Amino acid sequence: MSKFERSSHITEGVARAPNRAMYYGMGYKESDFQNPMIGVANGHSTITPCNSGLQPLTDAAVQAIRAAKGNAQVFGVPTISDGMSMGTEGMKFSLVSREVIADCIETAVQGQWMDGVVIVGGCDKNMPGGMIAIARMNVPAIYVYGGTIKPGHYKGKDLNIVSVFEAVGEFTMQRMSAEDFKAIEQKAIPGSGSCGGMYTANTMSSSFEAMGMSLPYSSTAANEDGEAIDNARKAAEVLVDAVRHNRLPREIITKKSIENAVSVIMAIGGSTNAVLHYLAIAHAAQVPWTIDDFERIRQRVPVLCDLKPSGKYLTVDLHRAGGIPQVMKLLLNAGLLHGDCVTITGQTIAEVLKDVPDQPPADQDVIRPMDNPVYSHGHLAILKGNLATEGAVAKITGLKNPVITGPARVFDSEDLAMQAIMDKQIKAGDVVVIRYEGPKGGPGMREMLAPTSALVGQGLGESVGLITDGRFSGGTWGMVVGHVAPEAYVGGTIALVQEGDSITIDAHRLVLELHVAPEEIERRRQSWQQPAPRYTRGVMAKFGKLASSASKGAVTDAFEQ
Numbered sequence: 001m002s003k004f005e006r007s008s009h010i011t012e013g014v015a016r017a018p019n020r021a022m023y024y025g026m027g028y029k030e031s032d033f034q035n036p037m038i039g040v041a042n043g044h045s046t047i048t049p050c051n052s053g054l055q056p057l058t059d060a061a062v063q064a065i066r067a068a069k070g071n072a073q074v075f076g077v078p079t080i081s082d083g084m085s086m087g088t089e090g091m092k093f094s095l096v097s098r099e100v101i102a103d104c105i106e107t108a109v110q111g112q113w114m115d116g117v118v119i120v121g122g123c124d125k126n127m128p129g130g131m132i133a134i135a136r137m138n139v140p141a142i143y144v145y146g147g148t149i150k151p152g153h154y155k156g157k158d159l160n161i162v163s164v165f166e167a168v169g170e171f172t173m174q175r176m177s178a179e180d181f182k183a184i185e186q187k188a189i190p191g192s193g194s195c196g197g198m199y200t201a202n203t204m205s206s207s208f209e210a211m212g213m214s215l216p217y218s219s220t221a222a223n224e225d226g227e228a229i230d231n232a233r234k235a236a237e238v239l240v241d242a243v244r245h246n247r248l249p250r251e252i253i254t255k256k257s258i259e260n261a262v263s264v265i266m267a268i269g270g271s272t273n274a275v276l277h278y279l280a281i282a283h284a285a286q287v288p289w290t291i292d293d294f295e296r297i298r299q300r301v302p303v304l305c306d307l308k309p310s311g312k313y314l315t316v317d318l319h320r321a322g323g324i325p326q327v328m329k330l331l332l333n334a335g336l337l338h339g340d341c342v343t344i345t346g347q348t349i350a351e352v353l354k355d356v357p358d359q360p361p362a363d364q365d366v367i368r369p370m371d372n373p374v375y376s377h378g379h380l381a382i383l384k385g386n387l388a389t390e391g392a393v394a395k396i397t398g399l400k401n402p403v404i405t406g407p408a409r410v411f412d413s414e415d416l417a418m419q420a421i422m423d424k425q426i427k428a429g430d431v432v433v434i435r436y437e438g439p440k441g442g443p444g445m446r447e448m449l450a451p452t453s454a455l456v457g458q459g460l461g462e463s464v465g466l467i468t469d470g471r472f473s474g475g476t477w478g479m480v481v482g483h484v485a486p487e488a489y490v491g492g493t494i495a496l497v498q499e500g501d502s503i504t505i506d507a508h509r510l511v512l513e514l515h516v517a518p519e520e521i522e523r524r525r526q527s528w529q530q531p532a533p534r535y536t537r538g539v540m541a542k543f544g545k546l547a548s549s550a551s552k553g554a555v556t557d558a559f560e561q
Contacts, residue, residue, distance in 0.1 A: 028071070036243045038070040038236075039117035041077045041105050043126045043146070048081030050123035050201060053192030053223040054146045057232035061118050061144065064236035070243070075108045077101055077130075079123045082447060082473065083161050083195060087418065092444030094125060095471070096543045098280070099556050101129025106136055114139065116243040118236050122146035122194050122223070124474070127204035128277035131213065132555075134249045135284035140242040141249055142344050143214045144235045145205035147223030148315040149193030155180075159188040160196040162309055162475035165449055169457015172422055193223035197308030199474030202315045203270030204277060209324045210264035211257045212343030213249070216352055220319035238345055247346060253285040256338040260328075260349065262294060263336055266301040266378030267327050268318070269311060271474030272393045272482055273447075275380060279553030291382055291391045291551050295510070298378030301336055303397060304368050310397040310477040311374065313366045321366040322357070329356040334370050383481055385513040386521070387467070387493050387503070390485035390551035394507050395477060402507035404465040404479055405515075406431045407500050413437065414446055414470065421454045428463035431503040435494050436531065437470030438487025439554040443535060443544030449473035452480055465505045467512065469494055469550070481505055481512055485551040489530065496524040 020033060040061055044054035062072040080090070080097040101121075109117050116139055119130040127143070134141040152159035167184045170176040194201035205219035215238065218231040258278060265274045275294050282289035304327060306312050318324075331337045332353055339350030360367040368374055379397035384390075396402040406429045411417035417434045420426060432451070439445045448470055455464050461478040469487035472480055486492030493514060497503070502515035514521070535541040546556040 032071055036070045036115035036240065037112070038065045038072055038240060038243065039109050039112070039114040040065070040072050040074045041108070041117055041119040041130065042074050043077045043079055043121040045079055047079060048084060048123055049149060049189055049192045050081065050194040051079050051121070051126070051146065054120050054122055056229055057144060057146060058120050060229045060232040061120060061236040064233040065118070065240060068237050068240040070240045073112065073114060077104050077121070077126070079121070079126055082124045082200070086165070086447060086473065087414070087450030091446040092442050092540060094447065095439070095445045095554060096539055098125040098129040098132070099543065100539065101125060102132040102136065105130060105133035109133070109137055109139060116140035116239050118142055118144055118239050120144045120146065120232065122201065124200040124204070124273070127201065127208065128280060131208065131281050132284045134213070135253055135281055138248050138250045140239060140247055141213070142235045142239040142242065143208050144232045145208070145214060145219050147193050147221050147225070147228040148202055149196045150190060150222050150224060150316060151196055151314050152187040152190045154183050154187045158314060159184060160308065160314065161188060162197060162449070162453060164188045165453030165475070166457040168450070169454035172454065173458045191224050195475065196314045196316065197475060198269050198271070198305070198315060199309070200271040200273045201474070203265060203268070203274050203474055206268055206270065206324050207261040207265050207274060210328060211261040212252045212341055212349065215345070216325050217323045220315050220323045222316050222319070242344055245346065247344060250285055252342055252344060253281070253287065254341065255287050255289065257341045258282055258287060258289060259297060260337050260341055262297045263301045263331055264324060264327060266298055266380065267303060267331060268305045269303050269307050269374070269379050269397055272380060272395050272472050272476070273474060275393050276471065276483060276550060276553055280555045283553055283555050283558065294380055295382040298380055301331070301378050302370070302373035303375040303379050304330060304370070304373050306366060306368070306374050309475045317366045321364045322360055325353055325356045326360050326367055329353045329358065330360070330370055333358060381507050381510055383505070383507065383510050383512040385511045387512045387514045388484045389493070390549060392467070392481045392484040392512050394481045394505070395472070396507040397477070399479060400462060402479065403505065404431065405502060405504040406465060408433050408497050408503050410497055410499050411435070414448055414451060418451050418454065421451050421458070426455065426460065426464055428460060431465035431467065431505065433494065433497050433503070434466065434468040434470060435488035437468055438489055439547035439550055440544050441487055441489025442470065443533070443540055443547065445471050445550065445554060447471045447473040448480070448482070449476055452476045452478055465503070467494070467503070467505065479505060483550040484512070485549045487550065491525065491528055491530065493521060495528055496521055
């Protein structure tokens with residue numbers, strides 16, 4: 001039943017005549033109003049390769065909706081390319097775009113009273129923005145991921161976007177020729193699709209599959225393969241069926257299904273950004289979930305996949321090895337997934353995974369068996385201490401020893417820190433502090449892929465610590481801690497650190513500590529003054545004013561009741 005068939009009152013049907021008239025102007029027939037109105041949120045754009053291949057998927061979804069006796073209503077959704085804006089002022093708009101995307105989808109679907117929605121997206125914030133909207137609206141919905149990118153190649157090595165950022169550091173240290181540097185820049189991105197490692201886009205798409213809001217095997221396919229179009233077509237068919245059976249997102253997005261999603265994120269070695277985004281998704285779905293829940297899941301779930309940035313393989317390799325269903329089957333058999341969670345298809349997780357092999361293929365080492373994990377515990381650790389009383393997020397895989405104590409090198413912006421790194425002012429043993437980059441202080445909580453990759457390229461990835469109230473790209477690895485909360489702009493202790501102070505990062509003890517006497521910290525606090533906001537008008541000013549703490553997901557609608 002469509003939105004036009006819901007009322008039994010003839011007078012209301014007459015009153016709706018002007019609404020129907022607008023549809024007649026687009027070629028609708030009277031019989032069409034008996035069919036559901038299905039929104040298609042189209043993230044296609046030529047801004048970024050992550051989204052430049054989405055139009056064929058949207059077209060396939062539209063065709064499938066029509067074939068299933070639905071009316072497709074396509075509308076556009078904006079995107080920001082994290083890879084292109086990284087290291088610039090534009091990166092501040094990335095997290096803001098998550099909220100803009102959610103607001104756009106909610107506005108279109110609710111304003112047009114659509115019966116359901118297929119969301120087609122690619123770049124990092126397309127996924128959480130879309131899922132936040134789905135959880136808010138609670139109308140039948142499904143997420144269609146545009147697909148990952150295939151690797152570039154140079155001198156026998158696979159390349160991806162992080163290869164370019166790390167090459168900057170290597171070139172700076174004269175460990176790479178100008179010829180090789182230029183070749184990597186030109187060959188790293190060979191076509192359309194989202195960044196190829198287990199970075200934020202692929203992390204979020206994988207977790208949506210685990211949560212039951214995307215189709216099996218759809219989260220790791222390459223955009224340029226025909227499989228992505230087939231996934232879009234099938235997803236649209238499933239969504240029309242979900243509308244007719246009134247399968248609602250909040251029946252699917254529950255605490256148990258979020259636990260499934262986070263368990264898979266741990267198993268695949270996913271992005272630190274997943275912490276921020278699942279806090280926001282849970283908030284939108286009104287599911288009780290805190291930053292401490294991530295540590296609870298981490299303690300029990302091993303890392304099973306050897307994926308970049310800290311591992312060897314790319315997402316296309318994971319897909320060939322069995323994809324997310326294979327990872328989920330291992331977790332399910334180990335008692336680490338809730339098999340009774342329902343999915344958008346109407347099946348339970350256990351039913352979806354019934355025919356998936358109990359063990360990964362023997363001729364690959366992308367997915368490890370449970371008795372031979374890459375790491376025995378998850379990789380996204382929640383650190384606390386006097387520098388982060390609300391918590392901070394550390395990605396601890398790929399490190400020989402995730403512990404460092406060293407002198408603080410303090411910078412009040414990413415740009416100042418990057419300049420010092422490029423000028424070779426950072427030495428082994430230092431702990432770089434980048435502050436006033438949080439949700440409110442940035443505003444927008446920039447990702448620090450440029451400085452962290454430059455440190456790796458200079459050979460300092462294991463020997464230099466970095467803490468920030470900003471974020472990290474899914475492509476970041478090293479001795480890094482982000483999402484430090486409370487942030488500097490609201491007077492968090494990170495704002496009180498002075499050059500040369502001793503700081504400890506200890507992922508074993510889950511500690512982030514400033515070694516300064518409490519009396520001295522309090523003296524500094526009393527003399528601290530909040531800086532003027534960097535933006536006073538427009539979308540950035542609104543975000544800075546409304547954004548919650550990173551420990552609460554940096555959401556913009558956490559209003560006091």
